Amino acid sequence: MANIHDVAKAAGVSISTVSYALSGKRSIGEQTRQRIAEAVRELGYRPNAGARMLAGTTTHIFALSAPFRPDTYAPAHMAFVLAVAQAARRFDYDVLLLTEDEATGGLQRVAASRLVDGVIVLDVARNDERAHLMHDIDLPATVIGIPDNTEGLLCVDLDFRKAAELSVARLADRGHRSIGMLGHPPRIYERGSNFPHRFRAGFEEAAAEQKVKSAIALPGHGPAGVRDALDELFEKLPNMTALVMNCEEPIQTSALDELDDRGISVPEDLSVISACSSFDTSRFSPPLDVIPLIAEESCNRGVELLVEQLEGEVAPHVELIPPRYESRGSVGDAPLPVKPGASRHPGQRGRR
Amino acid sequence: MANIHDVAKAAGVSISTVSYALSGKRSIGEQTRQRIAEAVRELGYRPNAGARMLAGTTTHIFALSAPFRPDTYAPAHMAFVLAVAQAARRFDYDVLLLTEDEATGGLQRVAASRLVDGVIVLDVARNDERAHLMHDIDLPATVIGIPDNTEGLLCVDLDFRKAAELSVARLADRGHRSIGMLGHPPRIYERGSNFPHRFRAGFEEAAAEQKVKSAIALPGHGPAGVRDALDELFEKLPNMTALVMNCEEPIQTSALDELDDRGISVPEDLSVISACSSFDTSRFSPPLDVIPLIAEESCNRGVELLVEQLEGEVAPHVELIPPRYESRGSVGDAPLPVKPGASRHPGQRGRR
DNA sequence: CTGAAAGCGCTTACAG
DNA sequence: CTGAAAGCGCTTACAG
Numbered sequence: 001m002a003n004i005h006d007v008a009k010a011a012g013v014s015i016s017t018v019s020y021a022l023s024g025k026r027s028i029g030e031q032t033r034q035r036i037a038e039a040v041r042e043l044g045y046r047p048n049a050g051a052r053m054l055a056g057t058t059t060h061i062f063a064l065s066a067p068f069r070p071d072t073y074a075p076a077h078m079a080f081v082l083a084v085a086q087a088a089r090r091f092d093y094d095v096l097l098l099t100e101d102e103a104t105g106g107l108q109r110v111a112a113s114r115l116v117d118g119v120i121v122l123d124v125a126r127n128d129e130r131a132h133l134m135h136d137i138d139l140p141a142t143v144i145g146i147p148d149n150t151e152g153l154l155c156v157d158l159d160f161r162k163a164a165e166l167s168v169a170r171l172a173d174r175g176h177r178s179i180g181m182l183g184h185p186p187r188i189y190e191r192g193s194n195f196p197h198r199f200r201a202g203f204e205e206a207a208a209e210q211k212v213k214s215a216i217a218l219p220g221h222g223p224a225g226v227r228d229a230l231d232e233l234f235e236k237l238p239n240m241t242a243l244v245m246n247c248e249e250p251i252q253t254s255a256l257d258e259l260d261d262r263g264i265s266v267p268e269d270l271s272v273i274s275a276c277s278s279f280d281t282s283r284f285s286p287p288l289d290v291i292p293l294i295a296e297e298s299c300n301r302g303v304e305l306l307v308e309q310l311e312g313e314v315a316p317h318v319e320l321i322p323p324r325y326e327s328r329g330s331v332g333d334a335p336l337p338v339k340p341g342a343s344r345h346p347g348q349r350g351r352r
Numbered sequence: 353m354a355n356i357h358d359v360a361k362a363a364g365v366s367i368s369t370v371s372y373a374l375s376g377k378r379s380i381g382e383q384t385r386q387r388i389a390e391a392v393r394e395l396g397y398r399p400n401a402g403a404r405m406l407a408g409t410t411t412h413i414f415a416l417s418a419p420f421r422p423d424t425y426a427p428a429h430m431a432f433v434l435a436v437a438q439a440a441r442r443f444d445y446d447v448l449l450l451t452e453d454e455a456t457g458g459l460q461r462v463a464a465s466r467l468v469d470g471v472i473v474l475d476v477a478r479n480d481e482r483a484h485l486m487h488d489i490d491l492p493a494t495v496i497g498i499p500d501n502t503e504g505l506l507c508v509d510l511d512f513r514k515a516a517e518l519s520v521a522r523l524a525d526r527g528h529r530s531i532g533m534l535g536h537p538p539r540i541y542e543r544g545s546n547f548p549h550r551f552r553a554g555f556e557e558a559a560a561e562q563k564v565k566s567a568i569a570l571p572g573h574g575p576a577g578v579r580d581a582l583d584e585l586f587e588k589l590p591n592m593t594a595l596v597m598n599c600e601e602p603i604q605t606s607a608l609d610e611l612d613d614r615g616i617s618v619p620e621d622l623s624v625i626s627a628c629s630s631f632d633t634s635r636f637s638p639p640l641d642v643i644p645l646i647a648e649e650s651c652n653r654g655v656e657l658l659v660e661q662l663e664g665e666v667a668p669h670v671e672l673i674p675p676r677y678e679s680r681g682s683v684g685d686a687p688l689p690v691k692p693g694a695s696r697h698p699g700q701r702g703r704r
Numbered sequence: 705c706t707g708a709a710a711g712c713g714c715t716t717a718c719a720g
Numbered sequence: 721c722t723g724a725a726a727g728c729g730c731t732t733a734c735a736g
Binding site for chain 2: 001044046047048049050051052054059061068074078081082085089095097098099106110112113114115138250
């Protein structure tokens with residue numbers, strides 16, 4: 001394997017010139033540059049990673065702290081992991097994957113050994129050990145997600161709160177006065193993930209502000225759990241004309257199936273919004289209005305901010321990505337009120 | 353950050369003694385060892401990763417080549433990625449995640465820069481660029497999966513062929529003479545993944561050997577695709593009494609739903625085996641007999657073999673993990689033959 | 705059982 | 721615009 005001396009010899013220059021030519025940290029004569037480039041190509045030279053780490057100030061590696069919990073939804077998790085890896089590569093960084101149960105152990109290890117230049121913290125909990133750790137550790141970090149205490153942290157995430165407000169506002173604009181929300185399973189809230197709470201809080205506040213009736217139901221396991229949650233909503237809101245779903249794809253699929261089974265048409269009988277979804281809602285039947293949760297967006301920005309931290313250009317702060325609303329036809333005007341006493345949705349249960 | 357000199361000074365020894373004490377590569381006086389251990393603890397010393405990489409012969413990092421393709425099933429993929437990361441940690445290795453589109457680029461990069469000591473190659477295709485690359489590259493590797501040409505490679509995987517044989521044999525033992533197989537969607541076979549082909553080939557051969565009638569159907573998209581595939585099987589095998597499923601969880605779920613809709617009871621009317629499944633089939637209704645595909649098993653062994661390669665103890669070879677059969681009650685004796693002419697399964701379609 | 709020292713392959717002041 | 725050299729923090733013969 002060729003080293004920098006081989007390249008220097010082949011190009012007829014000193015090793016410092018090779019180093020500078022490669023890093024671009026000082027100007028190099030055009031012919032010199034070309035001879036070096038040529039030598040690098042011919043020899044297939046790549047700087048030795050260890051030497052670079054030792055001599056330089058940078059390792060060109062980021063740690064990605066991505067704990068996989070029992071209830072983690074794999075497709076979304078995967079999307080974020082991939083998005084971080086790809087964003088990092090764009091800045092010529094490689095990604096070291098930290099998945100350990102002991103969330104903080106790996107971070108301390110790579111920090112102390114100077115293996116990485118910085119950390120991306122994924123799926124931060126409201127009261128996350130890792131967030132606390134970042135205060136003590138001498139390592140720039142970007143947190144994807146917003147823990148309860150963001151002091152001293154650089155956090156990036158979709159604005160789930162605004163996304164909820166946007167959903168409710170859209171529906172209120174169309175005359176809906178009774179809006180249900182189908183959330184994640186209860187254990188997702190209990191385990192302390194940050195974003196479901198933010199969405200739910202935003203939903204409740206927006207409903208209060210818009211003076212619409214609202215209710216929230218959290219589905220149990222499987223299609224039966226979703227059915228029960230819908231029952232709960234229809235019971236609490238007999239005149240429910242709109243549904244906001246903030247949950248993973250299988251639940252949304254089950255919910256649409258169940259509505260179909262009950263003979264409830266979207267959007268004629270019920271307007272539906274899929275909020276903060278990291279999957280494609282245009283293949284649903286019917287395609288759903290969506291506020292997309294785009295892993296690439298958060299992760300690109302997160303990595304970008306991490307790089308900026310390394311360059312000392314950015315202070316801790318919270319950066320919320322504004323939600324975007326995409327219409328696909330699943331939201332319509334609220335149906336005219338029915339005469340009191342008659343339940344609009346007979347609630348004919350599916351027969352499974 | 354404390355370095356080895358600080359530790360040596362604190363312990364009153366030379367730095368080489370510290371280094372040897374930490375690596376265990378030569379015997380150290382008991383008191384000396386204790387003083388060093390004490391100093392390490394007090395100073396929170398961690399060897400600098402770059403210095404270790406440069407001076408030593410090892411980086412303590414593995415690359416994990418885990419391409420995420422459009423049809424990759426995230427939960428299974430995730431399970432393998434996590435299993436590799438956890439296995440690596442057990443040998444004190446960290447994992448660098450390579451996900452790039454250009455499958456080989458990242459491998460060449462980390463190989464040339466000596467960033468990693470070895471590579472785990474995940475989800476290898478039958479004719480995988482990466483397998484070719486491993487021949488040229490100076491880097492030990494373990495491949496999870498079996499490409500068509502395994503020459504010079506160290507490959508580990510569940511024995512999908514044997515798993516298929518085992519499934520058919522079990523059913524044949526119970527008197528089943530007409531066995532269908534529900535496979536993955538066609539595009540999974542087309543894109544060249546190695547394991548679906550191995551299972552299918554094993555199924556076909558075992559069916560021929562056991563002299564049972566057999567048919568294979570590959571589902572299209574969604575529940576409708578699964579329904580059509582089942583139709584196809586019942587058409588090709590009007591007396592089908594057993595079904596082997598080698599596909600991902602959503603398809604198996606849809607298939608069970610569909611059987612239920614058709615009034616077909618498992619195992620009374622139809623015996624069902626879930627083969628090479630990396631998810632829990634005991635929560636299905638009914639719970640399914642399963643030949644589990646355990647990510648930890650393949651990945652532990654893969655990492656172990658990679659470590660052994662580094663120690664120069666192991667030559668290229670293919671290592672197939674024998675399948676295990678777990679009964680859960682979804683396989684029964686074949687029902688008695690019906691009188692010719694009467695279709696056993698009226699095929700009453702679900703009403704969605 | 706322990707130490708002094710070379711050397712891994714870079715980066716970066718320092719010097720011109 | 722370019723070069724000679726120090727130094728990053730380890731590991732590992734070499735020596736005793």
